[in-house]
Amino acid sequence: MKNLEINSERHGDIILIKLKGSLDVITATDFSNLLKQEIADGSRKFICNLEKLDYIASVGLGVFISTNEILRNEGGEIRISSINNKIYNILNILGFINFFVVFENDEKAIESFQ
Amino acid sequence: MKKVSIKTEYMDNTIKMRIPRSNQVLDALRKKITDFLKTKKIDHEITSHIELAIYETATNIINYTSREYGTREINMQLTLFGEHIEINIEDYGASFDLTKAEMPDIKKHFISGERHGLGIYIIRTLMDEVEYSYRNNTNYLKLVKNLARNS
Numbered sequence: 001m002k003n004l005e006i007n008s009e010r011h012g013d014i015i016l017i018k019l020k021g022s023l024d025v026i027t028a029t030d031f032s033n034l035l036k037q038e039i040a041d042g043s044r045k046f047i048c049n050l051e052k053l054d055y056i057a058s059v060g061l062g063v064f065i066s067t068n069e070i071l072r073n074e075g076g077e078i079r080i081s082s083i084n085n086k087i088y089n090i091l092n093i094l095g096f097i098n099f100f101v102v103f104e105n106d107e108k109a110i111e112s113f114q
Numbered sequence: 115m116k117k118v119s120i121k122t123e124y125m126d127n128t129i130k131m132r133i134p135r136s137n138q139v140l141d142a143l144r145k146k147i148t149d150f151l152k153t154k155k156i157d158h159e160i161t162s163h164i165e166l167a168i169y170e171t172a173t174n175i176i177n178y179t180s181r182e183y184g185t186r187e188i189n190m191q192l193t194l195f196g197e198h199i200e201i202n203i204e205d206y207g208a209s210f211d212l213t214k215a216e217m218p219d220i221k222k223h224f225i226s227g228e229r230h231g232l233g234i235y236i237i238r239t240l241m242d243e244v245e246y247s248y249r250n251n252t253n254y255l256k257l258v259k260n261l262a263r264n265s
Contacts, residue, residue, distance in 0.1 A: 003141060022141070022144075024140065024141070024169070025140055025173055025177075026137060026140070026141070055144065055165070055166075057166070057169055057170065057173065058173075058232035058233045059173070062228075062229035062230055063229070065227055065228065065229060066227045066228070066229035068224075068227065069225075069226065069227020086158070086159075086162055089159055089162065090162055090163075090166060093163070093239070093240065094220075094235070095239075096220070096224075099220075099221075
């Protein structure tokens with residue numbers, strides 16, 4: 001059973017993606033495919049709202065890392081908004097948090113691209 | 115797809131599981147571990163570290179060995195001691211010593227956009243002790259997490 005809800009909305013040339021549930025071995029492919037499709041359609045600026053993400057496995061982190069590499073080479077990026085305490089603590093203790101640009105809410109993240 | 119499930123036994127401060135080598139059970143595995151630790155009133159942050167380390171360990175075993183050893187279950191036992199939690203994992207198969215595997219340089223990993231290879235780093239970073247041995251064609255992995263918050 002897949003435990004990830006992905007909702008995306010467009011704000012100009014920015015794609016705001018809200019993840020709810022678990023980004024893991026089963027669900028990471030759907031997330032990756034969404035990003036690939038949007039990139040193929042020309043999008044380069046992404047915001048991922050992680051407020052309701054309750055779990056992230058290494059495979060999910062891998063999607064962020066590999067996609068960000070592609071986007072940064074083309075003047076884009078995935079930025080993070082509304083990261084909850086659980087996910088923040090994990091990324092922080094692993095030393096990963098410094099590699100993400102994080103904003104406290106969607107509005108600030110959107111502004112950062114403008 | 116054939117439905118598979120984890121056989122579970124509970125004893126005092128221990129949960130014992132026999133885990134099929136299938137990604138289908140990973141979500142259930144996480145839930146069993148977190149529910150068990152919740153009943154033992156373990157700190158949320160420590161629970162999240164154990165949850166992730168166990169998930170990554172099981173994922174690695176399943177995804178690298180299922181083809182050859184698909185019918186053999188993974189045995190996992192988590193025991194709560196006074197000051198620490200011990201997780202013992204046994205899996206039949208070729209030897210893989212994750213205590214000796216190369217740890218990625220995280221900065222280079224992010225810069226290069228490398229998608230794989232973080233599981234071992236996560237396990238060894240989140241756990242306070244990681245011990246490995248191999249005998250009778252079986253990998254024995256022991257993970258220890260101290261219960262004091264700043265470990």
